[in-house]
Amino acid sequence: MRRRGLPGFLLAVPAWLWLLFFFVAPVAVVVWYSFGYKPGLFGTHANDILSFDRYAEVFTPTFFDTFLNTLWIGIGGTALCFVIGAPVAYWMALKAPANMKGLLIALVLVPFWTNFLVRTIGWLVILSPDGWVSHALQAFGLGPLEILYTRPAVLFGVVYNYLPLMILPLFVAFDRVELPMREASKDLGASRWRTFTQVTFPLARPGIIVGAVLVYIPLMGDYITATVLGGAKGNMVGQLVASQFQTAQNWALGSAMAVMLILIILASVALIGLLLWLIATPFRLRHRVSIEGVAS
Amino acid sequence: MTSVEPGLGSLPAFAVDAEQHTVGHREPPPQHSQRKSWSDRLLGVWAVLVFVFLFAPILVIVIYSFNNGRLLIAFDHFGLDGYLALFQKPVLSDAVMVSLRTGAIASVLATLLGTLAGIALARKPGRWTYWFIGLLLLVSVTPEIVDAVSLLPWLVFLGQDLGMSVFNDGTVRLVIGHSLFSVAVVTYIVRARLVGLPANLEEASADLYAPPVRTFLRVTLPLAMPAVLAGLLLSFTFSLDNTVVSAFVQVSGSTPWPVYVLSALRSGLRPEIAAVSTVMLVLTLVALAAVALVLKRAGDSATDIARTMAGG
Numbered sequence: 001m002r003r004r005g006l007p008g009f010l011l012a013v014p015a016w017l018w019l020l021f022f023f024v025a026p027v028a029v030v031v032w033y034s035f036g037y038k039p040g041l042f043g044t045h046a047n048d049i050l051s052f053d054r055y056a057e058v059f060t061p062t063f064f065d066t067f068l069n070t071l072w073i074g075i076g077g078t079a080l081c082f083v084i085g086a087p088v089a090y091w092m093a094l095k096a097p098a099n100m101k102g103l104l105i106a107l108v109l110v111p112f113w114t115n116f117l118v119r120t121i122g123w124l125v126i127l128s129p130d131g132w133v134s135h136a137l138q139a140f141g142l143g144p145l146e147i148l149y150t151r152p153a154v155l156f157g158v159v160y161n162y163l164p165l166m167i168l169p170l171f172v173a174f175d176r177v178e179l180p181m182r183e184a185s186k187d188l189g190a191s192r193w194r195t196f197t198q199v200t201f202p203l204a205r206p207g208i209i210v211g212a213v214l215v216y217i218p219l220m221g222d223y224i225t226a227t228v229l230g231g232a233k234g235n236m237v238g239q240l241v242a243s244q245f246q247t248a249q250n251w252a253l254g255s256a257m258a259v260m261l262i263l264i265i266l267a268s269v270a271l272i273g274l275l276l277w278l279i280a281t282p283f284r285l286r287h288r289v290s291i292e293g294v295a296s
Numbered sequence: 297m298t299s300v301e302p303g304l305g306s307l308p309a310f311a312v313d314a315e316q317h318t319v320g321h322r323e324p325p326p327q328h329s330q331r332k333s334w335s336d337r338l339l340g341v342w343a344v345l346v347f348v349f350l351f352a353p354i355l356v357i358v359i360y361s362f363n364n365g366r367l368l369i370a371f372d373h374f375g376l377d378g379y380l381a382l383f384q385k386p387v388l389s390d391a392v393m394v395s396l397r398t399g400a401i402a403s404v405l406a407t408l409l410g411t412l413a414g415i416a417l418a419r420k421p422g423r424w425t426y427w428f429i430g431l432l433l434l435v436s437v438t439p440e441i442v443d444a445v446s447l448l449p450w451l452v453f454l455g456q457d458l459g460m461s462v463f464n465d466g467t468v469r470l471v472i473g474h475s476l477f478s479v480a481v482v483t484y485i486v487r488a489r490l491v492g493l494p495a496n497l498e499e500a501s502a503d504l505y506a507p508p509v510r511t512f513l514r515v516t517l518p519l520a521m522p523a524v525l526a527g528l529l530l531s532f533t534f535s536l537d538n539t540v541v542s543a544f545v546q547v548s549g550s551t552p553w554p555v556y557v558l559s560a561l562r563s564g565l566r567p568e569i570a571a572v573s574t575v576m577l578v579l580t581l582v583a584l585a586a587v588a589l590v591l592k593r594a595g596d597s598a599t600d601i602a603r604t605m606a607g608g
Contacts, residue, residue: 009424015413015479016428022472023435026450027442033449088346091339106588111350113580117539117554118573121565122353125360128369163350221439223540228561238441245445258442265437
């Protein structure tokens with residue numbers, strides 16, 4: 001039994017209280033609003049009659065299309081981040097000169113810590129129909145660039161904005177796969193491809209899951225990328241929620257949307273986790289057998 | 297090669313290892329090594345392309361900050377008008393000052409709360425830990441826009457309906473909004489650092505009859521210090537970056553820089569936006585370099601630094 005230095009969890013109490021008062025309470029109020037309704041033109045919310053009507057309203061085509069759109073951008077964006085980021089992380093961790101690692105990490109971190117809005121405006125400048133890329137394309141007779149304010153532009157923007165969040169955990173994961181492990185695999189006659197699929201990749205899997213979750217969660221709630229690059233066609237749920245609070249002044253509906261957004265994020269992360277676990281189980285069993293075989 | 301980064305713990309050994317490995321394998325089968333270098337080179341090219349992609353918009357902003365034209369998007373001619381605007385237009389410098397002030401207060405507050413919580417999590421785990429970590433997870437997965445829409449009515453309720461006038465103050469509102477995510481991140485970082493260090497120094501201190509407060513101040517806190525400083529600077533950059541929550545909770549008269557940019561997006565982007573952004577970028581980079589230096593001094597490897605800087 002360890003000697004008591006300071007009494008128990010007392011040190012965590014200030015943070016506890018702070019988050020209870022400024023996070024849990026406000027979010028609870030929003031959940032409460034979501035069961036109410038908008039009373040007349042000038043009210044924002046009323047809770048004297050409680051119902052699930054606002055949630056039903058979320059599922060009407062007008063709003064639900066935006067939810068589906070967001071889900072597609074979320075899944076597509078996360079997948080693209082993985083496809084683009086994984087080779088970079090792999091290269092950084094296992095192929096790049098070891099003394100360059102610090103520098104390479106810094107190079108990934110600089111965009112990550114540059115103001116999100118400003119980075120996105122950078123793309124606005126590049127992709128603009130009046131920008132130099134567009135002018136260059138026109139000079140080659142390829143017409144002006146018309147990607148801005150479309151759904152692909154939003155997908156492009158979120159992939160750019162969240163890519164560092166994929167590269168960093170993948171780098172950490174690949175970096176942890178010790179060289180001796182991979183050498184052993186090769187010495188035992190495994191091809192390079194087999195070493196990758198059966199040693200490096202399975203060992204890096206926790207990092208892949210972390211990276212996917214780190215990208216997917218903020219991406220689903222993204223507001224800025226869609227606002228800057230999306231316009232009306234590239235709407236996402238974040239803007240929908242904001243517009244209910246700011247322009248439509250329908251706090252009840254906006255709250256229901258916010259709650260749905262959180263629920264969808266939590267549910268899809270849980271679902272992905274479950275699927276990965278189910279897929280991985282047979283592999284894990286096989287691996288355990290083979291490792292025991294080597295040990296004995 | 298190995299002496300470049302003396303602080304990076306296990307890396308030098310790793311580097312030597314890698315060298316021997318490639319040398320050992322390069323000689324016998326030439327065909328094999330050729331294929332290897334070919335695919336590796338392809339990976340390297342891909343990585344370079346991705347880095348170009350990552351830096352393209354930042355570079356564009358820096359270049360366009362020297363645009364003397366009227367609109368940011370159309371580069372007119374080279375000049376420093378954008379930077380001069382920072383001194384001529386009080387709106388710009390005010391917004392930057394609001395951002396810096398909020399960042400300073402929010403980061404100190406978040407670090408204070410997060411450090412205490414992180415120490416408690418690492419040193420006094422118990423059943424409460426699950427609840428607390430659950431709460432922190434919830435804070436970190438909640439989209440910013442949800443924080444924003446829930447915090448605004450709450451602050452209006454506290455400030456106007458309950459008459460607590462502190463909550464009508466612009467800086468207080470921004471600090472509250474910016475602190476939430478940062479508290480969670482600082483807690484993770486401090487906890488991660490202390491969990492990696494055994495508690496025997498603290499136990500020794502207690503065995504030598506140091507009162508708990510002295511053990512805390514003289515042993516636990518110094519042990520956690522690199523993480524505390526990293527958390528402080530990370531929260532500061534988080535605060536400088538915060539746009540969504542700020543846009544909702546801000547009070548006119550204390551508009552932080554990103555919110556000013558967001559509103560300029562609607563009214564027309566001018567080159568001074570790029571100029572001030574470039575100045576802010578340099579500030580952020582200095583802060584980042586300081587974090588990296590602190591962590592490196594504390595003996596973290598490049599990987600540990602990456603993990604800490606990405607927010608645990």
